[in-house]
Amino acid sequence: MRVEDNIKKIAADLLAYYDVHARKLPWRAPPGANAADPYRIWLSEVMLQQTTVAAVGPYFAKFTKRWPDVAALAAEEDAEVMAAWAGLGYYARARNLLACARAVADAHGGTFPDTEEGLRALPGVGAYTAAAVAAIAFGRRAVVVDANVERVVARLFAIATPLPAARPEIRSATDVITPDLRAGDFAQAMMDLGATICTARNPACGICPLRDDCAAVLTADPAAFPIKAAKKAKPHRLGHGWWIERPDGHVWLVRRPDKGMLGGMRALPSSEWNDAPDGTPPLVARWRRVAEPVAHVFTHFSLALTVHHAHVGQDVTPPGDGEWWPVAEIGRAGLPTLFARAAEAAMKEGKKDARL
DNA sequence: GATACGTGGTA
DNA sequence: TTACCAAGTAT
Numbered sequence: 056m057r058v059e060d061n062i063k064k065i066a067a068d069l070l071a072y073y074d075v076h077a078r079k080l081p082w083r084a085p086p087g088a089n090a091a092d093p094y095r096i097w098l099s100e101v102m103l104q105q106t107t108v109a110a111v112g113p114y115f116a117k118f119t120k121r122w123p124d125v126a127a128l129a130a131e132e133d134a135e136v137m138a139a140w141a142g143l144g145y146y147a148r149a150r151n152l153l154a155c156a157r158a159v160a161d162a163h164g165g166t167f168p169d170t171e172e173g174l175r176a177l178p179g180v181g182a183y184t185a186a187a188v189a190a191i192a193f194g195r196r197a198v199v200v201d202a203n204v205e206r207v208v209a210r211l212f213a214i215a216t217p218l219p220a221a222r223p224e225i226r227s228a229t230d231v232i233t234p235d236l237r238a239g240d241f242a243q244a245m246m247d248l249g250a251t252i253c254t255a256r257n258p259a260c261g262i263c264p265l266r267d268d269c270a271a272v273l274t275a276d277p278a279a280f281p282i283k284a285a286k287k288a289k290p291h292r293l294g295h296g297w298w299i300e301r302p303d304g305h306v307w308l309v310r311r312p313d314k315g316m317l318g319g320m321r322a323l324p325s326s327e328w329n330d331a332p333d334g335t336p337p338l339v340a341r342w343r344r345v346a347e348p349v350a351h352v353f354t355h356f357s358l359a360l361t362v363h364h365a366h367v368g369q370d371v372t373p374p375g376d377g378e379w380w381p382v383a384e385i386g387r388a389g390l391p392t393l394f395a396r397a398a399e400a401a402m403k404e405g406k407k408d409a410r411l
Numbered sequence: 412g413a414t415a416c417g418t419g420g421t422a
Numbered sequence: 423t424t425a426c427c428a429a430g431t432a433t
Contacts, residue, residue: 105428106418107420109419111429354415391417
């Protein structure tokens with residue numbers, strides 16, 4: 056068989072697999088339905104950045120019900136969208152999501168750009184997302200490369216160069232096997248394959264539709280591809296958080312700065328997070344320290360947050376910007392997971408305190 | 412190219 | 423329990 060035929064066989068095999076085994080996902084138009092809605096495709100792609108399908112499901116349902124189109128999302132207040140995103144992580148995505156929705160609503164007349172280049176210029180839309188939306192929502196031929204595609208392609212061609220140096224080589228190989236027609240289905244098929252068969256650990260090579268096309272399956276350890284450099288150890292950091300409660304059952308919450316960890320999110324007042332954080336509370340009160348610090352692991356460091364709580368007078372106002380939030384409604388504040396857990400620990404301690 | 416940026420699931 | 427991993431982007 057000629058090389059070009061071999062190349063075409065990969066796309067043909069994969070699309071045949073996809074026609075039968077495509078996962079049913081909420082953002083995928085059912086077979087025979089109208090063309091995909093760019094808003095829903097874009098929203099799903101942003102949510103899925105570094106995030107599992109399982110985690111995205113409930114958020115996608117919540118967002119599309121509450122904001123059915125880009126105009127509705129663009130018109131929403133920042134705090135509402137940030138709170139709705141709470142728990143999903145990578146909060147810069149939520150800030151960029153709003154900025155993007157408003158750019159589409161204002162600068163593009165409510166319609167998403169239909170080219171990779173146009174999409175790429177939007178906030179929070181990088182090379183991957185621009186290619187994915189162009190291909191899936193607009194039927195363009197685009198070379199879509201995410202972590203799944205990197206893995207599948209590195210194995211298909213047994214690419215021995217370690218990541219990230221292998222990226223240009225992998226992109227080039229993906230370009231070669233991407234078909235002119237159905238590039239969107241091809242991309243989704245590659246991702247389905249990577250998520251269910253060509254998995255990072257214990258790939259199911261025995262049932263893989265590309266087994267006959269794969270170079271890695273002929274090696275001793277197909278799962279060894281792509282080759283990756285070892286990761287650095289995470290540093291451990293310490294921090295303090297303060298739960299300030301008023302007699303009428305309200306707690307003091309702040310909004311974190313847009314830049315940095317948990318940027319733009321509601322939070323408890325807290326210290327810097329480092330080797331020796333300043334544990335001076337934001338105000339003078341009778342502080343009680345919660346016995347067990349909240350242990351939390353972020354992408355590049357782990358944190359032990361010591362939580363303190365105090366009851367203050369009804370007329371007290373802590374320093375800085377913030378708001379009194381009803382403790383009974385704390386679940387609606389949209390606290391990122393670290394602070395949701397800190398709040399939980401503080402409230403538990405508070406009950407203990409009340410019994411004394 | 413390297414680093415910052417969340418969270419929950421899996422082995 | 424530690425370590426890795428998941429539909430990346432911005433700087």
